Amino acid sequence: MGKRTPLYASHVAAGARIVDFAGWDMPLHYGSQIEEHHAVRRGAGMFDVSHMLIVDVRRAGARPFLRRLLANNVDKLTLPGKALYTCMLLPDGGVLDDLIVYHFAEDDFRIVVNAGTADKDLAWLSLQAERFDAELSITPRRDLAMIAVQGPQARPAVWQAVPGTEEATAGLKPFSAARIGEMLIARTGYTGEDGFELMVPVKAAPFVWQALAEAGVKPIGLGARDTLRLEAGMNLYGQDMDENVSPLESGLAWTVDLASARDFVGKAALRALQPVRQLTGLLLLDAGVLRGHQKVRTPHGEGEITSGTFSPTIGKSIALARLPLQSAAGEVVEVEVRGRRLRAQVVKPPFVRNGKILI
Amino acid sequence: MQIPADLKYAKSHEWARLADDGLVTVGITDHAQELLGDIVFLELPEVGKVVARGEECAVVESVKAASDIYAPVAGEIVAVNQQPVDRPEMVNEDAYAAWLFRIKPDNAADINDLLDADGYQQVIDAEE
Numbered sequence: 001m002g003k004r005t006p007l008y009a010s011h012v013a014a015g016a017r018i019v020d021f022a023g024w025d026m027p028l029h030y031g032s033q034i035e036e037h038h039a040v041r042r043g044a045g046m047f048d049v050s051h052m053l054i055v056d057v058r059r060a061g062a063r064p065f066l067r068r069l070l071a072n073n074v075d076k077l078t079l080p081g082k083a084l085y086t087c088m089l090l091p092d093g094g095v096l097d098d099l100i101v102y103h104f105a106e107d108d109f110r111i112v113v114n115a116g117t118a119d120k121d122l123a124w125l126s127l128q129a130e131r132f133d134a135e136l137s138i139t140p141r142r143d144l145a146m147i148a149v150q151g152p153q154a155r156p157a158v159w160q161a162v163p164g165t166e167e168a169t170a171g172l173k174p175f176s177a178a179r180i181g182e183m184l185i186a187r188t189g190y191t192g193e194d195g196f197e198l199m200v201p202v203k204a205a206p207f208v209w210q211a212l213a214e215a216g217v218k219p220i221g222l223g224a225r226d227t228l229r230l231e232a233g234m235n236l237y238g239q240d241m242d243e244n245v246s247p248l249e250s251g252l253a254w255t256v257d258l259a260s261a262r263d264f265v266g267k268a269a270l271r272a273l274q275p276v277r278q279l280t281g282l283l284l285l286d287a288g289v290l291r292g293h294q295k296v297r298t299p300h301g302e303g304e305i306t307s308g309t310f311s312p313t314i315g316k317s318i319a320l321a322r323l324p325l326q327s328a329a330g331e332v333v334e335v336e337v338r339g340r341r342l343r344a345q346v347v348k349p350p351f352v353r354n355g356k357i358l359i
Numbered sequence: 360m361q362i363p364a365d366l367k368y369a370k371s372h373e374w375a376r377l378a379d380d381g382l383v384t385v386g387i388t389d390h391a392q393e394l395l396g397d398i399v400f401l402e403l404p405e406v407g408k409v410v411a412r413g414e415e416c417a418v419v420e421s422v423k424a425a426s427d428i429y430a431p432v433a434g435e436i437v438a439v440n441q442q443p444v445d446r447p448e449m450v451n452e453d454a455y456a457a458w459l460f461r462i463k464p465d466n467a468a469d470i471n472d473l474l475d476a477d478g479y480q481q482v483i484d485a486e487e
Contacts, residue, residue: 310399
């Protein structure tokens, strides 16, 4: 038996197929992964993401600490409630994790990290905090659960399900959050659709989940979470990037602030490195399904698929692949799929945003 | 989950039916389609291909994973079912109706080496 979120019983009651994910017993799907995928693109779906770890970084020195620790610049966060996507790098430039950091006040930040990396992230944060400033507090918040509600109907569904939230969040811009008592509502997500991520006290989570279900929001498993994020062109830590690759070769250069004078962990290593690969998209032209680790042959050398799947929205297989830097959108490459060579076209992600096919 | 009593089964989750014409029809079980989840792609063998028992001869891919399909008896592939190739979700809807291929067995009695419904149920129970 793995670790269980406060919503485990809700998943079982809804008929979920439970699988192990990073040591957690999580729902893979509740019947049909493809129907769940479409439910998010067309209406509203909810994901239990309580296995991810919320960490509060507080007290004096919080901002300078994060300024040094994160590859994106927390100084972009000036308004309370603003959020930023960033990598946390190792000194050699490898990606320790990717995360979202929320800003509430100069001495009050919150980060949300991946489930599979939670332990090493906490150890890293604690070690760095000791070196940095004794005043700093690093507090994991396992007393909070997290529910992502995503899709074109997601925000009205949350407003209907949780009284009092509309007033506080109707004016919320993307990548912004509002606190309502112990609850945090952020206009963020991992699907390429509009929606919210709700952080709520553990004891309230089953009631919020139930209220959302009654407002017509469908429960969505990890299976559809993966096809949705891949269509949205979003990286999955451990597949599309990890400690062994640079963010500059992982499609994440836009999140790395190399221009400013600010120093951060990993900066010197990244400045010394000339990227020779890129993370980009593939659309399979032949019949079949692209999968992680398949070899890609391009006119400029070999590459590798990092994440591949069947795209329910497009009806074809798509992938993220690490290819030679020279490969450009439109180029046709060959992928070795189970002993056959299939043709695929290089395309620039995202594949789908807000319900629309972009490639 | 259905395990029809009139079929034979391989441990690798194929079902097989020997008809009066001496041909063995093969598909994947209800349990297999449930494990795979939404099926999106099938690759079936060429008609005329000669297969050994236990030889990989088809691929079923779901959104989640690819799974090899093995020939439950030795023989020659004499027919493949184009319908689930065109509409792979048919296998999810009814795994016993959406047959994949037919084999002309080298020896029709080989089908008796496969499991019956009870034996296959035990295989599934042992997995869980």
